[in-house]
Amino acid sequence: MQFIVPPSPLKLIVGDVVVLAMQPDEEIRVQTFYLHIHNGHGDAEADEPIQVRTLAAAKEHAISGIRELLAAEVLNGVMDMTGYIEIADSRGVSVLRVPFVEAVQITCKT
Known part of the structure; x- marks a missing residue:
């Protein structure tokens, strides 16, 4: 008996969850x-x-x-730390807000 392995994972959508199966017993x-x-x-x-x-x-x-956004801003001599990225689920419901200030550590000495 010969098995043919698909070139990409099998994909099954169940509600808000996508199940990827590389092998029949793996998801x-x-x-x-x-x-x-x-x-x-x-x-x-x-x-x-x-x-x-x-x-x-x-x-x-x-x-x-x-x-990446902040790095591009720094190249232009500006860094706006007031922004955030809102993470929404598949239904569009906000589940988490990530402020820009959480993405980098800024140390300044004068």
Whole structure:
């Protein structure tokens, strides 16, 4: 008997949870989240969701995104720390707010 392994995981959506199966006896549950940016430049609603296993993983994505935004601002000589990323679930309900100030540690000596 020969088994053919699919080139990508099998995907099954169950409510708000996506189940990925690499093998028949293996599943990885992932959730869908949207990362919405709110800062001094305005509000940017996410067009595309991210799919991660936990809310903590979604927060890590948000922190990475904040660091990228702040790095671009620093190149222009500005850093607006008043913003935040709102994490919403697949239904659009806000589940976590990640302030920009949580993404970096700033030390200043004069």
